[in-house]
Amino acid sequence: MTAPLLAAEEVARDYGAVKAVDGVSFTIAGGRTLAVVGESGSGKSTLGRLVALLEPPDRGRLLFEDGPTQGLARPAARALRRQIQMVFQNPYGSLNPRKKVAQILAEPLAINTSANRAERRERVRAMMGLVGLAPEHEQRYPHMFSGGQRQRIAIARALMLQPRLVVADEPVSALDLSIQAQVLNLMMDLKERLGLAYLFISHDLAVVRHVADDLVVLYLGRAVEQGAAAALLDRPAHPYTRALIASRPRLGKSLPPLLAGEPVAGIAADSCAFHPRCSLAVARCRGERPVLRPLDARLVACHRAEELG
Amino acid sequence: MSLLEIRNLSIAFPSPRGWMPAVEGLDLTLAEGEVLGLVGESGSGKSLSVLAAMGLAPRTARVSADALRFAGQDLLTLPQAARRRLSGKEMAMVFQEPTASLNPCFTVGFQIAEAIQAHEGGSSGERRRRVLDLMRQVGLDEPERRFDCYPHQLSGGMNQRVMIAMAIACRPKLLIADEPTSSLDTTIQAQILALLAELQRRHGMALLLISHDIELVASIAGRIQVLYAGQSMEEGPAAALVAAPRHPYTQALLAALPERAAGSRLNAIPGAVPSPGERPTACLFQPRCRFAVAACRSVRPGYDGAVRCLTPLDASGRPRARMP
Numbered sequence: 001m002t003a004p005l006l007a008a009e010e011v012a013r014d015y016g017a018v019k020a021v022d023g024v025s026f027t028i029a030g031g032r033t034l035a036v037v038g039e040s041g042s043g044k045s046t047l048g049r050l051v052a053l054l055e056p057p058d059r060g061r062l063l064f065e066d067g068p069t070q071g072l073a074r075p076a077a078r079a080l081r082r083q084i085q086m087v088f089q090n091p092y093g094s095l096n097p098r099k100k101v102a103q104i105l106a107e108p109l110a111i112n113t114s115a116n117r118a119e120r121r122e123r124v125r126a127m128m129g130l131v132g133l134a135p136e137h138e139q140r141y142p143h144m145f146s147g148g149q150r151q152r153i154a155i156a157r158a159l160m161l162q163p164r165l166v167v168a169d170e171p172v173s174a175l176d177l178s179i180q181a182q183v184l185n186l187m188m189d190l191k192e193r194l195g196l197a198y199l200f201i202s203h204d205l206a207v208v209r210h211v212a213d214d215l216v217v218l219y220l221g222r223a224v225e226q227g228a229a230a231a232l233l234d235r236p237a238h239p240y241t242r243a244l245i246a247s248r249p250r251l252g253k254s255l256p257p258l259l260a261g262e263p264v265a266g267i268a269a270d271s272c273a274f275h276p277r278c279s280l281a282v283a284r285c286r287g288e289r290p291v292l293r294p295l296d297a298r299l300v301a302c303h304r305a306e307e308l309g
Numbered sequence: 310m311s312l313l314e315i316r317n318l319s320i321a322f323p324s325p326r327g328w329m330p331a332v333e334g335l336d337l338t339l340a341e342g343e344v345l346g347l348v349g350e351s352g353s354g355k356s357l358s359v360l361a362a363m364g365l366a367p368r369t370a371r372v373s374a375d376a377l378r379f380a381g382q383d384l385l386t387l388p389q390a391a392r393r394r395l396s397g398k399e400m401a402m403v404f405q406e407p408t409a410s411l412n413p414c415f416t417v418g419f420q421i422a423e424a425i426q427a428h429e430g431g432s433s434g435e436r437r438r439r440v441l442d443l444m445r446q447v448g449l450d451e452p453e454r455r456f457d458c459y460p461h462q463l464s465g466g467m468n469q470r471v472m473i474a475m476a477i478a479c480r481p482k483l484l485i486a487d488e489p490t491s492s493l494d495t496t497i498q499a500q501i502l503a504l505l506a507e508l509q510r511r512h513g514m515a516l517l518l519i520s521h522d523i524e525l526v527a528s529i530a531g532r533i534q535v536l537y538a539g540q541s542m543e544e545g546p547a548a549a550l551v552a553a554p555r556h557p558y559t560q561a562l563l564a565a566l567p568e569r570a571a572g573s574r575l576n577a578i579p580g581a582v583p584s585p586g587e588r589p590t591a592c593l594f595q596p597r598c599r600f601a602v603a604a605c606r607s608v609r610p611g612y613d614g615a616v617r618c619l620t621p622l623d624a625s626g627r628p629r630a631r632m633p
Binding site for chain 2: 039040149177178179181182185204206243248259260
């Protein structure tokens, strides 16, 4: 078997006393999409920043094509960074308002490659065509574009260095649903044409269903369920996954079923972090923290997963 | 009798090329105790129309209407002071970004109390009791402790509950919620929607819910009105409109829902809402419409109070054959 593009082994990141990411493992194969879902505070953005090499893990390690990602000499570190690029949630905040599109897209090339002015220009043109921007957009500033077009520019910028992996942190949640669909379709087209892999971070499972091959459900920094996306979404084994799926308002349903409350931080280490919100919690959930274990072709961390059926 | 009545509302902004129309001839009525959903993409004029009705349109905007009535009062002729007394008391509003709408320098308890003090006065002890009761009503547990919290100490969902408590503090007849859940997690969205629906029922107030998410709106609204580029495109009972949309735009909004897509391709609506200076002279939606024919490019369709389309869709979702 070929090595995965990226492997995370028990990665953890603390912010003071808060364990933002607490021992998460997964692999992303080339050309595949791994979605990470969870509520605010689940650690999904922190996990994205670790994978994008924007900050180092405090424990555990990340491997890119079986090679280390930390402690590299400068040239190797720079070469590695080109392989992993990032798209952020807010296309209004992530583009420099003082620069024209052509400058925004050429900048990664100017910094990281030896391409001369003419070559940069040519590659900017080609990329704009690829993401569906017109040639005349080149000389415009970000404020002259709609949210959806701005996100196209952000995606184009991420792709300028021909990365193998793109970390997309809630790339469509600031957009209208009709425009979300445009941007998601573009991302899927690019994945196919360029053989990209994505780490796709989202709180919206309806979106995830369409883009993800694999899925990790995070709750307060720990994976509670992970495996093939279709299996998890069709037959969730963890009560939290099930509640997330049911929480989106649906047509023909007067009111969605509720997942009560919000994540409660600081739950004792020897109990299930989800138990204060879980309708199935029993004494064991308060006294013993469930670990990830294989069940029905996935990993799940719940004492009562079998009973959910 | 309708609680809110807007007739032929137009809003324009000055530009170097003259007045740019943002909203054109909008009619909207809302009965007492009714839940109306106002749906459309960014730039469709939904927030602007409602802000104008509340007297909160930007200063540069030119607002005109044949009628603008709320609870029997004519908002067009009402003096500024009387209008101020109305806003926040009889008609209250909840915005998209709760954490940005609250003042970071004051406790949430103080800010809710301020809403009561501004309109109804009362002793400080009495106000505190009412604030604690309101906090319980909107599902903020441990209100005594939360009273002294600052907005940054609460989550986005809890801050939105605080905003809702402020809005319902003086028992408004109309609550306007402008994308009240868009910045929140889906789990919290569901909670906030359920809270709005419950408060609406309990207080019998009218609710105007503004969102780009037609599915979310349909889950609690009795009636839906769809806006596009400053005009009404379609309106009707929520269930019927969602089951058998008559305007291609409504159909496209529904098709764009991720649940409606087959396989990995989503049904995007191509292009974007045209900005006020770039609107076509004929049908506004025609450049993005999959059913557009030659006539759509030369005639602007009129509005009959239900749908604005030359060839509205029938129950099968196809355009009706045109009358010769």
